[in-house]
Amino acid sequence: MGQYIHGQTLIQAFENWAPKKLAFENDKIGLQIGTLNKKVKKVMVTLDVLENVADEAIEKNVDLIFAHHAVIFRPLKDIRADSGQGKIISKLIQNDIAVYVAHTNLDVAEGGINDMLAQKLGLTNSQILKPTYTEPLYKLSVFVPESHAAQVREALGSAGAGAIGNYSHCTFNIQGTGTFLPEEGTNPYIGEKGKLEQVSEVRVETIVPESLLNRTVNKMISSHPYEEVAYDVYPLDNQGKTFGLGRIGELPEAVTLKELAENVKERLDLDGVRVTGDLDSKVKKIAVSGGDGNSLIPFAKYKGADVIITGDVYYHTAHDALLHQLNVIDAGHHIEKVVKEGAKQYFEEVIQSSGCYDTTVIASSANTNPFIFI
Structure with missing residues (x-):
């Protein structure tokens, strides 16, 4: 059995590069045909999805077409297998070829x-x-015992939090005393059930872009010794990265x-x-x-x-x-055909880093330019 990347894994990685939130309102992006819930042996990158591209994908046993321009842009009145867009869509469905589109988000x-x-x-x-588009920023504050402050700070930084300009792992730390009373059903890391505890803690603060917030919180919680982690998330007026x-x-x-x-x-x-x-x-x-x-x-x-x-x-x-x-x-x-070379290189890097070395990526060789110079 070959080592093939899963379709969802590949597209999730892509959406870290060009997330859907960057796309213009009502832009036709995302999965348009087929399913990503499958192993992908071959990906083909194209600018447009025309009939010659569909035929090429069938001939080359492609599982997933990645396109810059949508194959379905306006509502369809019908899907006829003998004419128009219906002919393209029918061919792709019959051959189990998925089509994923990234348009203005990739622009x-x-x-x-x-x-x-x-x-x-x-x-x-x-x-x-x-x-x-300007990405929102958040302030994340977490309360951690002094013995584990360095461990939590490292988890925050490795998740991408605390990036300010060319500096990473930026945090601010305030020492204080935390109090808590473990009740029935708890398994406290520090203290005893039914006894009020006072612990020397550090309040660690850092800045997090919206795109990394969930991942940062999850990494912070997994690195924290407490059964229940006390933390706060605040929206900021500071401006994040601009696209x-x-x-x-x-x-x-x-x-x-x-x-x-x-x-x-x-x-x-x-x-x-x-x-x-x-x-x-x-x-x-x-x-x-x-x-x-x-x-x-x-x-x-x-x-x-x-x-x-x-x-x-x-x-x-x-x-x-x-x-x-x-x-x-x-x-x-x-x-915009430059997408074929650029996206191909990106997908190859994702596949290599995932260890799924048997999945291949090709650029479509079909000509989709409707104009001829005389």
């Missing part, structure tokens, strides 16, 4: 689509272009807009790009967005970008960009 995530593009294009000092759409960074040195367009075409393996602006103008500060970049034009201009590279720009939006002296390179929505 926004750190290391996601936009970071992949920024890296491909050689941008430095990359930052978020448009913030969309968002697009990225803005700099090229190592200024180039002409024409040179940049040619470089984009080469680095992203494109047949062509559309450009607005003076081709001879020098550009250095670059904004990038994988999908529809129309709403990001004002943010790119406000943050001082010389040019925005994106997947879709409307005709009149291009006019607006020209009026604001912002150059545009419309490289087509298909530039």
Whole structure:
């Protein structure tokens, strides 16, 4: 029997990278077809799920398709096996191929689509272009006997609590006296039933992001010697990590807009790009967005970008960009195909770390770009 990773395990690991809470409201993400409750021998990563992708998955005995764009985006009136989306869905169901979708949550995530593009294009000092989500922070306070304070502090830090800037394991400690009276049915670590106890304790405080709160509390409790652990959790007004759409960074040195367009075409393996602006103008500060970049034009201009590279720009939006002296390179929505390489690498790392070495990950070779350059 091979060592294959379970579908739920694989996706749970992925959602630590790009949690669903980062997705935009009403975005169609998550499991769309089939089940994750199975061992996965082969994963295929794709940008889109079209019929040629489904056929490729069947031919290559794929168990799970990971896609950036949803196979089911609008409500379906029917699922016919002989036409339209129904044909794709029927093929996948008949061959027990699950489809999991990560869209705007993977656009926004750190290391996601936009970071992949920024890296491909050689941008430095990359930052978020448009913030969309700030993670809530919590203060966790726990009361622990002095003899076990170091042990509990280590558990908190190893769970990821106490990270402030480039510092980890940050806590504040106050010594005091704890009192308690063990009653019938208890098995106290310290003290006797029916006798009021006074114990030298330490109040350990630390800061925890929402995404790590449950794990931190569980690790803290498991490391604590008491049968019943006294702790408090407080929501904070402090701002946690910020996530968002697009990225803005700099090229190592200024180039002409024409040179940049040619470089984009080469680095992203494109047949062509559309450009607005003076081709001879020098550009250095670059904004990038994988999908529809129309709403990001004002943010790119406000943050001082010389040019925005994106997947879709409307005709009149291009006019607006020209009026604001912002150059545009419309490289087509298909530039998001960088997901195939990036997600494949991530899943391979998860599989290796889990010890399930027999599960394989492949990138779809099917062409899903609907446009042909003549």
